[in-house]
Amino acid sequence: MQDYEIVSLYWERAESAIMQTNIKYGRMLFTVSETVLNSRQDSEECVNDTYLAAWNKMPTDRPTYLGAYLTKIVRGIAIDRYRYAHSDKRGGADNVTAELDECVPSELSVEAQLEAGALRDAMNSFLAGLDGEKRVMFVKRYFYMQSVSEIAACMRLGESKVKTTLHRLRLALAEKLESEGLK
Amino acid sequence: MTDREKYKELLIDAVGEIDDSYVHEASVYKTRRLSVGARTFIATASSFAAVIFLSVIIGISFLNSYLNATLYDVLEKQSGTTVTQVGKAELSEPCLIWQLDGEEEYHIKSVSFAQYASVVKTLNAEQVNSTENEITKEPGIRVWLCSPDGTVITPYLKVAEGNVSYGAIFSYNAEVMPSFETVDAIRRLLKG
Numbered sequence: 001m002q003d004y005e006i007v008s009l010y011w012e013r014a015e016s017a018i019m020q021t022n023i024k025y026g027r028m029l030f031t032v033s034e035t036v037l038n039s040r041q042d043s044e045e046c047v048n049d050t051y052l053a054a055w056n057k058m059p060t061d062r063p064t065y066l067g068a069y070l071t072k073i074v075r076g077i078a079i080d081r082y083r084y085a086h087s088d089k090r091g092g093a094d095n096v097t098a099e100l101d102e103c104v105p106s107e108l109s110v111e112a113q114l115e116a117g118a119l120r121d122a123m124n125s126f127l128a129g130l131d132g133e134k135r136v137m138f139v140k141r142y143f144y145m146q147s148v149s150e151i152a153a154c155m156r157l158g159e160s161k162v163k164t165t166l167h168r169l170r171l172a173l174a175e176k177l178e179s180e181g182l183k
Numbered sequence: 184m185t186d187r188e189k190y191k192e193l194l195i196d197a198v199g200e201i202d203d204s205y206v207h208e209a210s211v212y213k214t215r216r217l218s219v220g221a222r223t224f225i226a227t228a229s230s231f232a233a234v235i236f237l238s239v240i241i242g243i244s245f246l247n248s249y250l251n252a253t254l255y256d257v258l259e260k261q262s263g264t265t266v267t268q269v270g271k272a273e274l275s276e277p278c279l280i281w282q283l284d285g286e287e288e289y290h291i292k293s294v295s296f297a298q299y300a301s302v303v304k305t306l307n308a309e310q311v312n313s314t315e316n317e318i319t320k321e322p323g324i325r326v327w328l329c330s331p332d333g334t335v336i337t338p339y340l341k342v343a344e345g346n347v348s349y350g351a352i353f354s355y356n357a358e359v360m361p362s363f364e365t366v367d368a369i370r371r372l373l374k375g
Binding site: 028063064065067068069071072075076079083096097100103119120122123124127132135136139140142143144154155156 | 191192193194195196197198199200201202203204205206207208209210212214
């Protein structure tokens with residue numbers, strides 16, 4: 001079923017919307033959630049929470065890319081759950097958070113307690129300036145939280161190439177944030 | 184939670200709010216790049232293909248100089264004593280005689296008995312027994328290989344009675360096309 005058809009089901013408040021969503025995106029959403037949480041049970045709950053959130057958001061939302069839309073929801077829920085649980089398990093979020101340390105200013109001021117909106121805009125602007133391959137690599141790593149080896153395999157690149165590119169992207173992002181007074 | 188940790192959380196959250204199109208792009212990304220294994224295979228296959236290609240080119244060039252050459256190619260630029268007629272008494276050793284179409288004179292080059300024999304042995308039974316006449320002769324040139332005892336061998340003529348007299352050699356038409364082996368033997372004879 002096409003994305004717009006599933007979205008229409010949500011708008012029509014048809015319960016089959018959840019079933020169709022699960023058929024098309026259930027596996028992907030579970031994978032994203034499990035990457036963050038490293039827990040099958042928690043991930044399944046996150047996916048169910050995602051369906052509920054989608055049900056509540058549509059209407060009024062009418063996403064063009066339903067998969068991306070749902071992925072953002074499940075990722076947010078999974079990260080919130082991860083933070084709440086503060087599990088000792090090493091999830092994907094730990095590694096990504098550690099890497100992003102390069103983008104954090106050494107001395108934070110009170111003003112640096114930024115609104116997420118400003119950072120989001122800067123991030124979108126940063127991504128818009130990248131070529132497709134680098135942007136995909138960045139999103140796979142820091143949005144989907146895929147491992148370097150997974151990215152290398154998917155993009156048919158060497159792991160060292162991926163690591164090097166990501167390192168340069170983080171430096172470029174830090175520079176971008178600093179230039180916009182966000183760092 | 185320290186400010187640094189808080190900032191990193193904000194970054195993580197900001198990544199989570201990027202435009203849907205970027206998320207979609209990454210999820211459907213299909214690289215056009217071949218896998219490492221495929222690239223290795225192609226590189227290896229390309230190397231082999233290049234080697235084979237070069238070998239074929241070199242081989243063809245080499246073979247062309249031999250197999251595709253005709254007696255005309257071999258003898259056209261070959262120098263030799265030029266005469267307008269040949270008498271039996273004038274030959275004390277084997278010689279190769281040839282005449283290009285349109286020329287009145289004949290070119291003569293002395294050869295050793297061994298060289299003479301090397302050409303004769305290339306004229307196999309099939310060749311000398313051919314009944315096809317003008318159709319198969321090599322155009323542009325006529326060739327005879329003569330020995331002092333009166334034998335005349337030519338790629339165009341049977342080794343037969345009537346073909347063994349100097350006095351008659353110029354009146355015979357071609358009977359067979361010289362084989363590659365014959366051409367090659369004459370080439371080596373001239374170089375030797």
